[in-house]
Amino acid sequence: MKTKIVLTLAVINGVLIALFFFMKPARLDAQNEEAQVKAAQKPAPAIAVQDAMGFSVDDRIEVLRQKEQRLSEREAQLKELERQIQERIKRLEELQSAIRNDLASYRVVSQERVKHLVKIYSSMKPTAAASLMNNLETDVAVEVFLGMKGDVAGGILSYMDPSKAALITQRLVTYRGSTKASAETEAR
Numbered sequence: 570m571k572t573k574i575v576l577t578l579a580v581i582n583g584v585l586i587a588l589f590f591f592m593k594p595a596r597l598d599a600q601n602e603e604a605q606v607k608a609a610q611k612p613a614p615a616i617a618v619q620d621a622m623g624f625s626v627d628d629r630i631e632v633l634r635q636k637e638q639r640l641s642e643r644e645a646q647l648k649e650l651e652r653q654i655q656e657r658i659k660r661l662e663e664l665q666s667a668i669r670n671d672l673a674s675y676r677v678v679s680q681e682r683v684k685h686l687v688k689i690y691s692s693m694k695p696t697a698a699a700s701l702m703n704n705l706e707t708d709v710a711v712e713v714f715l716g717m718k719g720d721v722a723g724g725i726l727s728y729m730d731p732s733k734a735a736l737i738t739q740r741l742v743t744y745r746g747s748t749k750a751s752a753e754t755e756a757r
Contacts (some may be wrong), residue, residue, distance in 0.1 A: 582636065681712060690717070707733070714741060715741065
Protein backbone atom coordinates (compact mmCIF):
# COMPACT_ATOMS: atom_id res chain seq x y z
CA MET A 570 0.00 0.00 0.00
CA LYS A 571 2.87 2.36 0.83
CA THR A 572 4.52 1.64 -2.51
CA LYS A 573 1.27 2.48 -4.29
CA ILE A 574 1.14 5.78 -2.44
CA VAL A 575 4.75 6.59 -3.23
CA LEU A 576 4.28 5.64 -6.90
CA THR A 577 1.13 7.73 -7.13
CA LEU A 578 2.88 10.72 -5.61
CA ALA A 579 5.84 10.24 -7.96
CA VAL A 580 3.53 10.17 -10.99
CA ILE A 581 1.71 13.29 -9.80
CA ASN A 582 5.05 15.03 -9.26
CA GLY A 583 6.19 14.00 -12.75
CA VAL A 584 3.01 15.36 -14.32
CA LEU A 585 3.39 18.66 -12.46
CA ILE A 586 7.01 18.98 -13.59
CA ALA A 587 6.05 18.19 -17.18
CA LEU A 588 3.33 20.87 -17.07
CA PHE A 589 5.79 23.29 -15.57
CA PHE A 590 8.29 22.73 -18.39
CA PHE A 591 5.58 22.75 -21.03
CA MET A 592 4.21 26.11 -19.94
CA LYS A 593 7.57 27.71 -19.21
CA PRO A 594 8.97 28.16 -22.79
CA ALA A 595 6.58 31.01 -23.64
CA ARG A 596 7.60 32.91 -20.53
CA LEU A 597 11.24 32.08 -21.20
CA ASP A 598 11.14 33.59 -24.69
CA ALA A 599 9.54 36.79 -23.38
CA GLN A 600 12.05 36.98 -20.54
CA ASN A 601 14.97 36.40 -22.91
CA GLU A 602 13.79 39.21 -25.17
CA GLU A 603 13.40 41.55 -22.19
CA ALA A 604 16.80 40.54 -20.88
CA GLN A 605 18.41 41.21 -24.26
CA VAL A 606 16.78 44.63 -24.46
CA LYS A 607 17.91 45.48 -20.92
CA ALA A 608 21.39 44.14 -21.55
CA ALA A 609 21.69 46.33 -24.60
CA GLN A 610 20.60 49.37 -22.61
CA LYS A 611 22.69 48.85 -19.47
CA PRO A 612 26.15 47.69 -18.75
CA ALA A 613 26.31 44.12 -17.41
CA PRO A 614 25.83 44.23 -13.62
CA ALA A 615 26.41 41.29 -11.27
CA ILE A 616 23.61 38.79 -12.10
CA ALA A 617 22.13 36.25 -9.66
CA VAL A 618 22.84 32.67 -10.58
CA GLN A 619 20.03 31.41 -12.83
CA ASP A 620 19.30 28.04 -14.34
CA ALA A 621 18.38 27.38 -17.97
CA MET A 622 14.71 28.27 -17.32
CA GLY A 623 15.44 31.72 -15.97
CA PHE A 624 14.88 30.93 -12.30
CA SER A 625 17.35 31.63 -9.62
CA VAL A 626 18.59 28.77 -7.49
CA ASP A 627 16.72 30.16 -4.49
CA ASP A 628 13.48 30.23 -6.48
CA ARG A 629 13.96 26.61 -7.54
CA ILE A 630 14.69 25.56 -3.95
CA GLU A 631 11.55 27.33 -2.75
CA VAL A 632 9.43 25.65 -5.45
CA LEU A 633 10.86 22.26 -4.54
CA ARG A 634 10.27 22.91 -0.84
CA GLN A 635 6.64 23.81 -1.52
CA LYS A 636 6.18 20.70 -3.63
CA GLU A 637 7.71 18.58 -0.90
CA GLN A 638 5.38 20.16 1.66
CA ARG A 639 2.33 19.47 -0.56
CA LEU A 640 3.48 15.88 -1.05
CA SER A 641 3.94 15.46 2.71
CA GLU A 642 0.44 16.82 3.33
CA ARG A 643 -0.98 14.52 0.65
CA GLU A 644 0.86 11.55 2.15
CA ALA A 645 -0.60 12.36 5.57
CA GLN A 646 -4.09 12.53 4.03
CA LEU A 647 -3.56 9.19 2.33
CA LYS A 648 -2.36 7.62 5.57
CA GLU A 649 -5.49 8.90 7.33
CA LEU A 650 -7.70 7.50 4.57
CA GLU A 651 -5.89 4.17 4.81
CA ARG A 652 -6.47 4.12 8.57
CA GLN A 653 -10.17 4.85 8.08
CA ILE A 654 -10.46 2.10 5.50
CA GLN A 655 -8.75 -0.37 7.82
CA GLU A 656 -11.21 0.55 10.59
CA ARG A 657 -14.15 0.02 8.23
CA ILE A 658 -12.80 -3.32 7.11
CA LYS A 659 -12.43 -4.37 10.74
CA ARG A 660 -16.03 -3.31 11.51
CA LEU A 661 -17.31 -5.16 8.44
CA GLU A 662 -15.45 -8.31 9.46
CA GLU A 663 -16.94 -8.07 12.95
CA LEU A 664 -20.40 -7.58 11.46
CA GLN A 665 -19.90 -10.53 9.13
CA SER A 666 -18.88 -12.70 12.07
CA ALA A 667 -21.94 -11.63 14.06
CA ILE A 668 -24.20 -12.39 11.11
CA ARG A 669 -22.65 -15.82 10.70
CA ASN A 670 -23.19 -16.55 14.40
CA ASP A 671 -26.80 -15.37 14.23
CA LEU A 672 -27.41 -17.43 11.12
CA ALA A 673 -25.92 -20.52 12.74
CA SER A 674 -28.10 -20.10 15.83
CA TYR A 675 -31.15 -19.54 13.61
CA ARG A 676 -30.41 -22.76 11.75
CA VAL A 677 -30.12 -24.67 15.02
CA VAL A 678 -33.45 -23.31 16.25
CA SER A 679 -35.07 -23.99 12.89
CA GLN A 680 -33.77 -27.56 12.86
CA GLU A 681 -35.08 -28.12 16.38
CA ARG A 682 -38.52 -26.87 15.36
CA VAL A 683 -38.57 -29.11 12.31
CA LYS A 684 -37.56 -32.09 14.46
CA HIS A 685 -40.41 -31.27 16.81
CA LEU A 686 -42.87 -31.13 13.90
CA VAL A 687 -41.53 -34.44 12.58
CA LYS A 688 -42.25 -36.06 15.95
CA ILE A 689 -45.75 -34.59 16.05
CA TYR A 690 -46.73 -35.61 12.51
CA SER A 691 -45.06 -39.01 12.81
CA SER A 692 -47.10 -39.82 15.92
CA MET A 693 -50.42 -38.87 14.25
CA LYS A 694 -52.58 -41.13 12.15
CA PRO A 695 -51.69 -40.79 8.45
CA THR A 696 -55.14 -39.45 7.49
CA ALA A 697 -55.07 -36.70 10.14
CA ALA A 698 -51.44 -35.82 9.34
CA ALA A 699 -52.24 -35.70 5.61
CA SER A 700 -55.13 -33.27 6.08
CA LEU A 701 -52.90 -30.97 8.12
CA MET A 702 -49.98 -31.30 5.70
CA ASN A 703 -52.24 -30.24 2.82
CA ASN A 704 -52.52 -26.86 4.52
CA LEU A 705 -48.81 -26.39 5.25
CA GLU A 706 -46.46 -24.40 3.06
CA THR A 707 -44.72 -26.69 0.60
CA ASP A 708 -41.24 -25.84 1.91
CA VAL A 709 -42.22 -26.62 5.50
CA ALA A 710 -43.85 -29.89 4.44
CA VAL A 711 -40.69 -30.86 2.54
CA GLU A 712 -38.56 -30.18 5.63
CA VAL A 713 -40.90 -32.29 7.77
CA PHE A 714 -40.94 -35.16 5.27
CA LEU A 715 -37.14 -35.08 5.06
CA GLY A 716 -36.99 -35.79 8.80
CA MET A 717 -39.49 -38.66 8.73
CA LYS A 718 -38.87 -42.32 8.14
CA GLY A 719 -39.81 -43.42 4.65
CA ASP A 720 -42.77 -45.63 5.61
CA VAL A 721 -44.36 -42.91 7.76
CA ALA A 722 -43.86 -40.26 5.05
CA GLY A 723 -45.27 -42.62 2.42
CA GLY A 724 -48.36 -43.30 4.52
CA ILE A 725 -49.06 -39.60 4.94
CA LEU A 726 -48.38 -38.78 1.27
CA SER A 727 -50.87 -41.45 0.17
CA TYR A 728 -53.72 -39.58 1.94
CA MET A 729 -52.71 -36.10 0.76
CA ASP A 730 -54.15 -34.14 -2.14
CA PRO A 731 -52.47 -35.72 -5.24
CA SER A 732 -51.24 -32.44 -6.73
CA LYS A 733 -49.76 -31.31 -3.41
CA ALA A 734 -48.22 -34.76 -2.85
CA ALA A 735 -46.67 -34.65 -6.35
CA LEU A 736 -45.24 -31.17 -5.73
CA ILE A 737 -43.78 -32.25 -2.38
CA THR A 738 -42.30 -35.40 -3.92
CA GLN A 739 -40.70 -33.35 -6.70
CA ARG A 740 -39.21 -30.92 -4.17
CA LEU A 741 -37.94 -33.82 -2.05
CA VAL A 742 -35.98 -35.11 -5.02
CA THR A 743 -34.46 -31.73 -5.90
CA TYR A 744 -34.07 -30.63 -2.26
CA ARG A 745 -31.61 -33.36 -1.39
CA GLY A 746 -29.32 -32.27 -4.24
CA SER A 747 -29.52 -28.59 -3.30
CA THR A 748 -28.73 -29.21 0.38
CA LYS A 749 -25.58 -31.08 -0.59
CA ALA A 750 -24.54 -28.17 -2.80
CA SER A 751 -25.32 -25.73 0.00
CA ALA A 752 -23.30 -27.76 2.47
CA GLU A 753 -20.34 -27.84 0.07
CA THR A 754 -20.60 -24.09 -0.48
CA GLU A 755 -20.68 -23.38 3.27
CA ALA A 756 -17.69 -25.66 3.85
CA ARG A 757 -15.62 -23.54 1.49
